[in-house]
Amino acid sequence: MASQCNICGTAAVVPRRALASTELGQRLGHGAGWIEQSYHIRSRGVAEPDETSSSLGAQAARQALAAAGWEASSLDVIIGACGVMEQPIPGTASLIQRRLGLGASGIPAFDVNATCLSFLLALDQACLGLAARRWRRALIVSADIASAALDFSTPGASVIFGDGAAAAAVEAGDGASGLLASRLETYGDDSGLCTLAAGGTRLRPHENIGAFLAQAYFRMDGRGTFLAAARRLPGFLDRLLHDAGTRAEDIDLVIPHQASATALDHLRRVFPHARKGVVDIFADHGNQIAASLPSALHAAIASGQLCRGDTALLIGSAAGLSLGGAVLRY
Amino acid sequence: MASQCNICGTAAVVPRRALASTELGQRLGHGAGWIEQSYHIRSRGVAEPDETSSSLGAQAARQALAAAGWEASSLDVIIGACGVMEQPIPGTASLIQRRLGLGASGIPAFDVNATCLSFLLALDQACLGLAARRWRRALIVSADIASAALDFSTPGASVIFGDGAAAAAVEAGDGASGLLASRLETYGDDSGLCTLAAGGTRLRPHENIGAFLAQAYFRMDGRGTFLAAARRLPGFLDRLLHDAGTRAEDIDLVIPHQASATALDHLRRVFPHARKGVVDIFADHGNQIAASLPSALHAAIASGQLCRGDTALLIGSAAGLSLGGAVLRY
Numbered sequence: 001m002a003s004q005c006n007i008c009g010t011a012a013v014v015p016r017r018a019l020a021s022t023e024l025g026q027r028l029g030h031g032a033g034w035i036e037q038s039y040h041i042r043s044r045g046v047a048e049p050d051e052t053s054s055s056l057g058a059q060a061a062r063q064a065l066a067a068a069g070w071e072a073s074s075l076d077v078i079i080g081a082c083g084v085m086e087q088p089i090p091g092t093a094s095l096i097q098r099r100l101g102l103g104a105s106g107i108p109a110f111d112v113n114a115t116c117l118s119f120l121l122a123l124d125q126a127c128l129g130l131a132a133r134r135w136r137r138a139l140i141v142s143a144d145i146a147s148a149a150l151d152f153s154t155p156g157a158s159v160i161f162g163d164g165a166a167a168a169a170v171e172a173g174d175g176a177s178g179l180l181a182s183r184l185e186t187y188g189d190d191s192g193l194c195t196l197a198a199g200g201t202r203l204r205p206h207e208n209i210g211a212f213l214a215q216a217y218f219r220m221d222g223r224g225t226f227l228a229a230a231r232r233l234p235g236f237l238d239r240l241l242h243d244a245g246t247r248a249e250d251i252d253l254v255i256p257h258q259a260s261a262t263a264l265d266h267l268r269r270v271f272p273h274a275r276k277g278v279v280d281i282f283a284d285h286g287n288q289i290a291a292s293l294p295s296a297l298h299a300a301i302a303s304g305q306l307c308r309g310d311t312a313l314l315i316g317s318a319a320g321l322s323l324g325g326a327v328l329r330y
Numbered sequence: 331m332a333s334q335c336n337i338c339g340t341a342a343v344v345p346r347r348a349l350a351s352t353e354l355g356q357r358l359g360h361g362a363g364w365i366e367q368s369y370h371i372r373s374r375g376v377a378e379p380d381e382t383s384s385s386l387g388a389q390a391a392r393q394a395l396a397a398a399g400w401e402a403s404s405l406d407v408i409i410g411a412c413g414v415m416e417q418p419i420p421g422t423a424s425l426i427q428r429r430l431g432l433g434a435s436g437i438p439a440f441d442v443n444a445t446c447l448s449f450l451l452a453l454d455q456a457c458l459g460l461a462a463r464r465w466r467r468a469l470i471v472s473a474d475i476a477s478a479a480l481d482f483s484t485p486g487a488s489v490i491f492g493d494g495a496a497a498a499a500v501e502a503g504d505g506a507s508g509l510l511a512s513r514l515e516t517y518g519d520d521s522g523l524c525t526l527a528a529g530g531t532r533l534r535p536h537e538n539i540g541a542f543l544a545q546a547y548f549r550m551d552g553r554g555t556f557l558a559a560a561r562r563l564p565g566f567l568d569r570l571l572h573d574a575g576t577r578a579e580d581i582d583l584v585i586p587h588q589a590s591a592t593a594l595d596h597l598r599r600v601f602p603h604a605r606k607g608v609v610d611i612f613a614d615h616g617n618q619i620a621a622s623l624p625s626a627l628h629a630a631i632a633s634g635q636l637c638r639g640d641t642a643l644l645i646g647s648a649a650g651l652s653l654g655g656a657v658l659r660y
Contacts, residue, residue, distance in 0.1 A: 109518065149534075199529040
């Protein structure tokens with residue numbers, strides 16, 4: 001096994017306010033049913049100003065710790081796995097550590113980033129550290145406030161996104177559970193397909209505020225992204241399943257990043273024989289960036305869809321462009 | 331040993347333009363010698379618009395690969411370890427992968443963040459993956475354009491910073507070299523000491539541009555940060571050296587994050603017996619955020635100060651507040 005680890009508790013939270021597609025459609029001057037018919041999303045969470053990545057993330061973290069039956073102080077590491085940080089300095093993991101009442105603990109808190117695949121990356125890094133006995137207990141928190149940078153004049157790059165957070169409490173394993181394999185492939189030639197250009201060191205708001213504001217929206221070629229990922233998916237899956245020593249027909253449940261209804265339909269076609277199907281929470285959550293995959297994982301666990309002993313495929317794509325996946329023996 | 335790995339090549343680059351403290355001092359209305367006398371920095375690199383994190387990072391990466399004698403295509407992973415990203419989406423590692431001509435390779439590229447300790451975090455994560463035989467060859471790239479967010483009306487939080495990039499090519503080891511121990515401690519209660527608040531999802535430029543611009547500068551309580559880190563340093567070092575099974579007197583060379591002249595003086599007092607001293611490139615580089623520690627590492631290797639078989643202490647503090655360190659058998 002690539003790395004033994006045990007997912008002991010998970011949680012997912014959404015902001016207080018859910019925005020229905022009927023309301024959003026009317027506000028945008030479309031018919032009430034247009035968004036749902038076109039994008040197959042009914043509603044998504046939209047954060048209020050007090051609901052930041054670290055506040056929603058800490059809320060999810062507390063619930064995941066409770067589900068695992070762990071004291072926060074028993075953690076050995078906190079890994080922030082957000083698509084976009086709450087603020088550039090310091091990282092979101094430090095802010096979450098503080099909100100958990102651990103701000104004097106010294107428990108290491110750092111962030112990892114592979115945009116929508118950040119949770120998968122963090123799970124892999126955590127499991128490597130757990131398998132090496134660097135840590136015994138790890139907390140992974142993904143939170144994203146997509147609504148902060150959406151341009152509703154481009155519906156395909158805006159109406160499908162939702163805000164939220166999810167967390168997982170992961171422990172060094174005893175051999176029964178863990179990642180059979182984990183794989184990330186990055187194709188930087190497609191780095192222009194999904195971008196948020198403003199917010200880092202390249203575009204400087206004090207020097208040219210107009211250029212900054214024009215690029216402070218998330219831009220996505222949705223069709224191009226889907227095609228670029230779908231084209232590479234068969235080879236990627238072959239390599240991942242080979243690494244895991246698993247066949248496609250051994251996968252009980254597919255737990256995908258909730259990229260879009262189109263992407264989820266595609267995965268149902270690729271895995272027609274998965275005994276327990278493909279986890280789909282898109283209609284009421286939308287694409288929650290990095291929080292999306294762990295929210296789907298939590299939904300599968302909470303609903304009883306994912307059971308101990310099952311083999312699950314965690315899978316998704318991300319800006320980068322990256323494809324990522326892991327074969328999880330839960 | 332915590333994880334066997336071999337640093338095969340390093341490089342550091344600075345922007346084309348060096349800004350002397352005499353010039354900066356005059357521009358700020360101080361005397362020509364004031365900055366150098368007060369902060370012990372003579373000059374720092376300042377990036378031009380075309381010199382972004384990914385461009386400087388790719389330049390350092392190419393040089394590190396050449397120093398290692400590796401083809402770029404032989405890499406198994408590229409880890410971006412910047413303090414602040416070039417842009418929020420996608421991460422800097424994808425952009426560097428593309429610039430290295432690897433954009434169709436599928437070589438995994440992701441980012442990790444612990445502000446000024448990002449390189450140390452990446453080195454630790456890389457070594458965990460190399461020790462587990464997940465990867466054979468890893469490239470770590472740190473690049474930061476501090477000058478993008480400096481407020482020169484607060485000299486202590488501005489004149490000491492410089493731009494730059496550094497990279498390290500690291501290979502799975504044969505037992506002779508590696509990290510004897512690596513440690514990160516985070517104290518989120520001090521997360522307010524160093525901040526860059528604007529640029530993530532919390533402050534939204536489209537909703538309140540005034541508030542955004544006011545917080546789009548790096549803020550630092552320099553004295554408070556130094557004291558918070560210095561207070562925790564003795565305990566941190568005891569734990570790190572204990573993890574490594576090493577005594578302070580076994581450290582040949584101290585390679586610190588170049589936080590400030592004060593911080594470097596402090597380390598010289600803490601390690602008076604380090605046979606080869608404390609690497610200090612501050613006067614001509616300043617604090618280069620995440621690029622600082624690997625630039626010091628490269629300087630030590632390039633100058634012959636760090637030799638094969640030496641035991642080095644990599645050490646620093648970061649916004650978070652975090653203390654980080656590793657004992658490296660080079």
